[in-house]
Amino acid sequence: MINIVDIFVIVLVLLNIVFLCIGYLLGKTTLKNLDTVSSNILSSKENRSIVSKNRIEIDDTKVVTKINIDNLEKKYGELAETKNTSENISSSVNKLKNMKG
């Protein structure tokens, strides 16, 4: 004869099986979504690295780019004095011009 304890045990086992099945189904669904999300993340990361590999970067120690000095504020009057001399270079210039043709 089946007593109450036996019935209780049978119900417990059945409940365990049911919850196991529900858990399995839930887990499978969740993992599927995670998989999609992580593969999306992965592919966007890959895309970014592909994009950054394709980005053209200029090495400004080899190519001259704009040299910005706008943020340097002058705090003095005159940088250097001009000195005049009595040298005359016109004969040098004329002689050199004749030599070079």
Added chain:
Amino acid sequence: MAKGLDVGTSYIVFSSEQDGVISYKDFRDAFYVIKPTTPVANKMIEKGLTGKIFIKDSDGSFILLGKDAIEKAIERNDTAKRPMYRGVVSAKEKDAKRILAFILKEVVGEAKVTSEKIVFCVPAQPIDQDDDDFDVGYHEDVVKTILSECGYSPKAINEAEALCYAELENDDYTGIGVSCGAGMTNVCVMLNGEPTVLFSTTKSGDWIDRMSSIATGEPDSVVQVEKEGGNFTIGEPNDSPVLSAVSSYYERLIDYTVKNLSLALSQHKSLPKFKEPLTIVVAGGTSQAKGYIELFKQKIEENNFPLKLKEIRHATDPLHSVSKGCLIAAKVL
């Protein structure tokens, strides 16, 4: 209108001519950065820099320029920074291009007419060093960019070639120019106004400062100021340990320069055959030391120089000759 510009490691010299009068504008190529740590320090530093030549950066730093930079560095037992290293824009200093651009624009100013010609000097490739970082092309492009932004039409020539244009008129522009700058020593062999041999060596004024600094334990800027004070003669003993070291390294430098000059010329494949003995003209700040030309002559005799010489002389204005040569070139080319 045309202008000349000597873009040197130690000095920037701008030259122009008006009504037969040549004007020079010199500026020391150096800077020194002071970063205030607090707003109070910021105000105190700015007050303390009254009368000095300085600029303020967007990050709040104060950047002293020129000889004021060197003086401030010495006060702090430090060494001033330079936008140039061995004759070209320094790859080591991250602010080099900005500071050089600022100084050049201030010194040359805006062109008086659009596309006004300006000739600036560049060093030759060194024969005593294989250095991939030595990029004259890049340096030339940097300076051209800066000068173009001021409205000029810039052109580069070799530094020693410019010296020949300034000093060899009476020799029919045939001879040898040796420009002893801070960063390098540049050499040009010129024949009838055409540069035939161009090269440089990497030991010059800065090398003397560096070696003397190591020998004495003093910062490079301190050595430089003492050296430029001129209270020594090359080859003679001196009471000052710094000047004694400087004198000693000057002897080594002149010996090294002459040996390399003799070797480079004797090995050169396309050295012209000169009919007459030549003149060697020497210029540059480094050549201003007492006894330089005398020792240079002595070393030339000792090292079996491959060409016949009639004269070895100092330039009439050793500090300004290269800039004057650039000005002459600007009017000719």
